[in-house]
Amino acid sequence: MSDEPQNWAPRDPSGAMAAPGGDRPRKPGRTPRKGHPKRPRRTGWRRVLPTWRMVLGTALGLALLLGGGLIAGYHLVDIPAANAAATAQSNVYLYNDGSVIVRDGDVNREKVNLSQVPLTVQQAVLAAEDRDFHSQPAVDVRALLRAGWNTVTGKGKQGGSTITQQYVKNYYLGQERTVVRKAKELFIAVKLNREESKDQILEGYLNTSYFGRNAYGIQAAAQAYYGKNVEDLTTAEGAYLATLLNAPSAYDVVAHPDNEPAVLRRWNYVLDGMVKEHWLDAAERATTRFPAPGEAKPPTGLSGQRGYIVQAVEDYLSRRGILDEETLATGGYRITTTLDKARQDAFVRAVDTNVMAKTSDEREIDRNIRVGGASIVPETGAVVALYGGIDYTKQYVSNATRRDYQVGSIFKPFVLTSALVNGSTTGDGRPITPNTVYDGSNRRPVTGPQGATDYAPANEDDVDYGSITVRTATDKSVNSVYAQMAQDVGPGRVRDTAVALGIPAKTPDLTASPSIALGTANASVLDMTQAYATLADHGRRGPYVLVDKVTKGGTEIELPERTTEQAVSREAADTTTAVLRSVVEGGTGTAAQAVGRPAVGKTGTAEEDRAAWFAGYTPDLATVVAVMGQNPDTGAQTPLYGALGLSRVNGGGVPAETWAAYTEAALRSSPAREFDLETAPGSDEVDEPDLDEDPGSGTDPSGPPPAAHSGAPTDTG
The missing domain is CATH 1.10.3810.10 (Biosynthetic peptidoglycan transglycosylase-like)
Structure with a gap:
């Protein structure tokens, strides 16, 4: 028998070797290494955790699998021939x-x-x-x-x-x-x-x-x-x-x-x-x-309107994430728009008849004329007509979608709507309604929380109106009244209401100051049409729709579903509509009566008469028309004084006439409808002002402090 130590241990009845120093059986051949402590047994929640050997093994396995997949993919995928999209095909x-x-x-x-x-x-x-x-x-x-x-x-x-x-x-x-x-x-x-x-x-x-x-x-x-x-x-x-x-x-x-x-x-x-x-x-x-x-x-x-339409559709698809520009440029898409051919043609005829036919080669200023227009069905948001300019190949920028012209007094209805939505009051606590009396004096300083300010807008032709109701101030587009009303409501609230109605929040110069009431913002014609369509649809707003269907190779591209929301109360929207009705019946927009059916609207003129606007609607259709001045050589905005053979072009003239001609043709086959209005109590009643009454100036301490503005429009349309 050898003198060397023997590796043995007593066995339990099953034949397994017992571990030295204890009764736990150990499998045959499992001998602890010298100097290596025994690994403790894992118990409790630790038993569910993977060991480091398991983690390492899994990682190595995945690496081998991934590496094999990459190698296989590299060998299986060849460099193909150039695809057909490398030469783009037509979009229709x-x-x-x-x-x-x-x-x-x-x-x-x-x-x-x-x-x-x-x-x-x-x-x-x-x-x-x-x-x-x-x-x-x-x-x-x-x-x-x-x-x-x-x-x-x-x-x-x-x-x-x-x-x-x-x-x-x-x-x-x-x-x-x-x-x-x-x-x-x-x-x-x-x-x-x-x-x-x-x-x-x-x-x-x-x-x-x-x-x-x-x-x-x-x-x-x-x-x-x-x-x-x-x-x-x-x-x-x-x-x-x-x-x-x-x-x-x-x-x-x-x-x-x-x-x-x-x-x-x-x-x-x-x-x-x-x-x-x-x-x-x-x-x-x-x-x-x-x-x-x-x-x-x-x-x-x-040429003609076609290029403007393509440009607008491409912007629409891209900005809504439906098709980006590069994808659309590969071609092969059939794009069905919401545009109605009869109404599109009617818009072109209305501009040709009421604007272009009045231009003359003898008047240099007529070279500067630009026209933009848009028309929306309030209930569906469908854009049924879009006028971008005389010809896309001659005037590349669409006058329907550009955002660099002041909208003028067609912004004023948003101030009234905001006052009604917010339950605003004048500085002396009187509720603001269509019959509230204001001081319409020319160049009257707007009064803020700390008293009179440096901002004192002029009325058209420097007219003093004295005590005047909000309704009459709307009919006559009185700047001094609306600038003060914007301060009373709170310029920030006015801005919020405009955005709620559909004016993009990022609109240039949509600034929360009293001058916002006079239309210093540079919203596009299409933007303003969207907002007026919201008023026409009783305060319900949904995004406008320009594209109805898109297919490629027989497969339809999914379009976002249009949803609407109550942007402002129906009472506020309908009360504003009731006030705008009198603008057409006896105010600055009487030329719109030529439409021959119930209609409402508002005129507007930009600073220095660089643009003249008319925005209006019937129960069926909301439309905005703008006539703009722009030097074709320099691109600079120019006043419209002397254009079309007129001393001045204002919103109640050519734009309102064009609006009426188009709207009459667009709705000719439809029966006339009355407005279904739910106005604030008493707001549809015309009250004459008490000339002995002190109208006050009005302030709203919750609004931001007023700011002087040097670029506000002074002409009203």
Whole structure:
């Protein structure tokens, strides 16, 4: 028998070896290692937790599985031939009856070699889209993870694609947002990065990217925006074209002058990125000025109203997240609008007869005439007519959707509605109703919580009205009354009511000060039509609808469902309607009586008579018409004095006449309807003011302090 220690232990009756020093049986052959303490037994809740061996094993297994999948995917996905979308096909735009408005299908594309693109223009694109393009791989994993995290956490959809991936999407795949397409994009990008040089990929990207104005590729963009070949682009111009890649339509400052601040921020971001990457000298950067692009020269197929309609539909689809501009630009979509052909034609005839027929080549001022119009069915929100200008190929900017002209006194009904909604009172505690008496003296200072202010708006022709009711002040569009009423209600509340009715919250110059009452905001014709349609529908607001159906390849694209809400009380909306009825019956809007059926409305004139408005509605239709002045050579807004052979153009003249002519034709086949109103008690009764009564000036301590405003309209229409 050997003298060496024996590894043995007594056995229990089952034959298992007992552990030394205890009675717990141990399986044969399981001997503790010398110097290694015995691992304690896991008990309780710890038993449900995986061990580190399990975690490590699972991770290794997933890594092997994922790695195998990536390897398999890399070998299975080949670089395909260029897809059909690399050459966009036509989109067809239809009226609501299915008749064709226009086929938008002429693709503007001209390929160039990378050597033709100035180096600084190439670098501007890289600064905008992918600054590490030359040094990083085809796929930026960190950017993809960051984009995914931002999307999941609600920070919006963030771009995580490199230029290589964008090129693959544009040229080889498509714009659809699916997991399969994204996976293919990644594999093709990796392969392409190995088979083609960075210069080849960048050249392809520059030739396939969409820049807006139907321009595909950098050469077409150079012509579309600056009327020059790509070789002649400056650094500043290249930076602007690079800016467009982020949002081609929204960043076209000619089509959307109200977006200029956002465009400048993006343009500066591009140039600052070039400096950061040492592609542009800081001194040169400091002297670089924004290069305003030229007017667009759209294809003749978009002449007349067709181009304005296409532009409005594209904006509508993009802003509502239905189809982004790049996806729509690939073509093949059939888009049925809510526009009614008979009413659209009637709007054109009304403008031709009441405006264009009155212009003369002998009057230079008539060259400055612009007209915008929009018409909405209040109950459905359907836009049935849209007038953008005399011809899209001659006047590129749509006068129906632009937001750079003051709306003037057609804003005043929103002040009255706000007073009724909020149960507001004058400074001396009298409830504000249509029969409330105010001081209508010319240039009377608005009174705020601390007394009289520096803001004292003039009435039209400096007329003193003395004691006057709100109803009469509306009929005559008295500025001094409405500025004070806005202060009494609270300018912030007035602004909130306007937004509730449908005026976009981001409308330029929609500022909460007493001057808001006089229409200093730069809302579009379509915006104002939306708000008046809300009043016409008894205070119910829903978004306007311009597109009824979208299909591609027989498949219908889902559109958001329209929902409505009671934006303001029916009593407040209907009381405002009752007051506006007297504007047409005996106030500044009597020309609208030519419609030949019950109608209400309001006239308005912008500062220095640069625009004249009429906004009105019947129970069936809400419509706004604006006549604007703009120098065709400089783009500057101009007064309308002397235009159309008139000493001045105001809202109660040509705009109201055009409104009546259109509305009469649009509703000719429909029976006339009376307004079904539920007004505030006593508000539909006309009371004459007591001239011995002191109307007071009125203040509302809950509103913000008044502010002097030097740019408020002084003419009322």
